[in-house]
Amino acid sequence: MYFRVFLWFLCLPLGVLGQGQPVSGTILDDRLEPIPLAHVRLRSTQWGTATDTLGRFRLEGIAPGSYQLTVSALGYRPHVQRITLGQAPLQLPPVSLEPDVERLNETVVTGTMKAVKRTETPVPVEVYSPTFFKRNPTPNLFEGLQNVNGVRPQINCNVCNTGDIHINGLEGPYTLVLIDGMPIVSGLGTVYGLSGIPNSLVEQIEIVKGPASSLYGSEAVGGLINIITKSALSAPKFFADAMGSSWGEYNLDAGGKVPIGPKTDLLLGLNYFNYDQPADRNGDNFTDVTLQERISVFQKWNFRRPDARVFQLAGRLFYEDRWGGEMQWTPAFRGGDQVYGESIYTRRWEVLGRYQLPVDEPLMLAVSYNDHHQNSVYGNIPYLADQRIGFAQLTWDKSAGRHDLLAGAALRYNYYDDNTPATASTTGNAPDQFLLPGIFLQDEWGFTEGHSLLGGLRFDHHPRHGGILTPRLAYRWKPSESDILRFNAGTGFRVVNLFTEDHAALTGAREVIISETLEPERSWNANLNYLKKIYTRGGHFLGLDASVFYTYFTNAILPDYDSDPNEIRYRNLDGHAISKGVSANLDLALAGGFKAMVGATLQEVTQTRDGVRSQQILTERFTSTWSLSYDIRALRLTVDYTGNLYGPMRLPLLGNLDPRREYSPTWSIQNIQLTYKATGGWEVYGGVKNLLDWTPNRGNPFIIARANDPFDREVTFDAQGNAVATADNPYALTFDPSYVYGPNQGIRGFLGVRYRLD
Known part of the structure; x- marks a missing residue:
């Protein structure tokens, strides 16, 4: 047994010398700008690092083999790719991360009429990006809201199919609909105000559940929907x-x-x-x-x-x-x-x-x-x-x-x-x-x-x-x-x-x-x-x-x-x-x-x-x-x-x-x-x-x-x-x-x- 341990210690330096190959690369956003402080690691190993101010990273001393490289950054979708490391250093081509709007610390304006980070406002505001509505594409936002929890488009007539929006079970007239913060939709316009705005022109949709009349006046009784x-x-x-x-x-x-x-x-x-x-x-x-x-x-x-x-x-x-x-x-x-x-x-x-x-x-x-x-x-x-x-x-x-x-x-x-x-x-x-x-x-x-x-x-x-x-x-x-x-x-x-x-x-x-x-x-x-x-x-x-x-x-x-x-x-x-x-x-x-x-x-x-x-x-x-x-x-x-x-x-x-x-x-x-x-x-x-x-x-x-x-x-x-x-x-x-x-x-x-x- 002692002989085996002795051999292991003798071989250890040789093994370390054999696995000293680096992996390096650059992490960019969708506009090819560098992303600093992105997390880069090899899954199921101890190797990991963060990118510098130019989006660059370098991992040292990795044994040859096949690995899963994961890259994550706040506000971007995670990236995973398979890499194979041989006996030479590996320089990866630039990795471009896709922005993930729904995971940003979003800026909202609806709750307080002021631009503020969602986590900093005392008023709870739900934020939905165009990506959310693309998962079930509809010809108008009225139908698209059916996938928002607590919000239901209600058809009011079997023949003409006009409708309104219910928030937390309250009838449509209790919901105020705004475009860019302005209450231009009311009464006759509820279903029409949510139709005809292309999804690609929408930055985000903010929803407040509960009365907001102290800021927006009449009709903001049960909640409001702001199309930005x-x-x-x-x-x-x-x-x-x-x-x-x-x-x-x-x-x-x-x-x-x-x-x-x-x-x-x-x-x-x-x-x-x-x-x-x-x-x-x-x-x-x-x-x-x-x-x-x-x-x-x-x-x-x-x-x-x-x-x-x-x-x-x-x-x-x-x-x-x-x-x-x-x-x-x-x-x-x-x-x-x-x-x-x-x-x-x-x-x-x-x-x-x-x-x-x-x-x-x-x-x-x-x-x-x-x-x-x-x-x-x-x-x-x-x-x-x-x-x-x-x-x-x-x-x-x-x-x-x-x-x-x-x-x-x-x-x-x-x-x-x-x-x-x-x-x-x-x-x-x-x-x-x-x-x-x-x-x-x-x-x-x-x-x-x-x-x-x-x-x-x-x-x-x-x-x-x-x-x-x-x-x-x-x-x-x-x-x-x-x-x-x-x-x-x-x-x-x-x-x-x-x-x-x-x-x-x-x-x-x-x-x-x-x-x-x-x-x-x-x-x-x-x-x-x-x-x-x-x-x-x-x-x-x-x-x-x-x-x-x-x-x-x-x-x-x-x-x-x-x-x-x-x-x-x-x-x-x-x-x-x-x-x-x-x-x-x-x-x-x-x-x-x-x-x-x-x-x-x-x-x-x-x-x-x-x-x-x-x-x-x-x-x-x-x-x-x-x-x-x-x-x-x-x-x-x-x-x-x-x-x-x-x-x-x-x-x-x-x-x-x-x-x-x-x-x-x-x-x-x-x-x-x-x-x-x-x-x-x-x-x-x-x-x-x-x-x-x-x-x-x-x-x-x-x-x-x-x-x-x-x-x-x-x-x-x-x-x-x-x-x-x-x-x-x-x-x-x-x-x-x-x-x-x-x-x-x-x-x-x-x-x-x-x-x-x-």
Whole structure:
């Protein structure tokens, strides 16, 4: 034994001399700039180092053999490659890392109206990059949000397929949608504001769950979605994305950066969508999916000014022609009572801008204006509406010691006119128009290391409702670099215009009853959020984002479908409504190319009316979303598996005899996609949507009530106007397309191609 040990010591120096070969190389970003402090190591060995300021690394004394070289850097996707070391030094070709926006310490602006790192803001803000939405490509952001935990696009009509966005189970009117921080989308524009913006023009999407009226005023009651578009300075020179599906849908996004002069850049984007093949897979003689032709043109100008002051101007033109109805409908039947159809012509334009005043103090002026015209018919009932919303806001942003101050004044102009009783008076037509001025103040105080406290207060004055005060409080504690605990509490308010928000009220299937003068809705909210991020030496990442939320509403205005099946009755709730629950997101990224984002929300949304507590209609008790991705780097191929799961929700029935389910089943939509990244900026992608071929007609005798008699010609009514059961109408129903909780579009394949020139 001693002889063996002696021989081992004799051979050891020879072995060391034989394995003294170095491995060296350079780590670059996607723009071929060096990445300092990137971690470079040989997997399953003790060899590792970090790059210098020029992105260079060198590993010494490595034995000949085959190894896995891993490279990781904060904000970039991990890189893994196989290397073989012989008897000579190995000089690797430069390694270029791909940026990973979702793993950066993102800069957000939505929570506090100030650009700040996501980990430093007391207000929890969820950030989603264009890469996230490419995993399940959709022709508009409205559909793309279905993969965000706690956010659900809700289709409100089986025929016209208009919809809104639910956050934590709250109805769409409680969600404020912004573009570049400006609240230009509201009322009529929710679904349209989320359509027609090319994915390639989006820098990121920020989502705040919970009231934000102390900064953004009316409508930011349940949460807000801020679509932040790219700067003309950082956008690609040219991009194009074309996609088609086996259902005959075609979508095209195209655009790029256009240099106008030495001090001016233009960002231009075009979106075109077409679907013109009527389909009736459920056999009710109604189109399963609304036919659409949509075109949208987006421009964003960036002007260079002295001292790097901001001056941006953006605009969008939007036109859409959509219709749904009986399969034999043509435009010749529009507005008539022979063949039922719902046809909507929408024309909309928007402008918004930001201008930093040329003074020493940091003063920023932001303005927006949108004009929305809608020409619609629901069967033989016309709905003609015009909406104009103007918004101006001046903010002052100043730091003083440990205090970070924000003050501002805002003015909103609202004009709405239609051909319904909503704008009628005893003297004739009376468009609804008002000015809503407001002022706000916010102070974020970093009173000690790792602790900050934010307080905010806003005062708005409505000409009909008087002064409205909305306070806000937020606390952030950062016990370590990877842990953050936040507590938020605040209030929200909303001034309501029913006819711009509830398309169920426009179908003509039910009479709309407004029982009283409607007062503004108020909400009180509390939210506890915990964020955890873990980065490992091996290039792995694990993130946890969990929240507990509670919102209490007074004066809530909710549609009453239950009191009378022929009516939708609106009034301020004599009682209260509550939304409460828990939500969690898990983000996992492995150096080998696997990534998972999984989220789940458990919630209870109830209303107590006249002492009776009930679940809110069209609100699920639980939801889950997931996105699983795997990069096969050797083949330049990415596999994405996405999906969502929704729990039961209460549905609007037409009476005790209605044979349709009172509650929806638990249902899921799942998708798979393959993406091949070719050279020269090209990508080819394709896959299958709705793998389970799920549609809401499963387990139901029908979805649209009395689809065979949409004008109620064969319905018998009693003296009170209620439908009576007859041999031809055994369930005492009237025509009603409002029983809808999910898309009618089944399984379909899709194929697309992208090109990007930087």
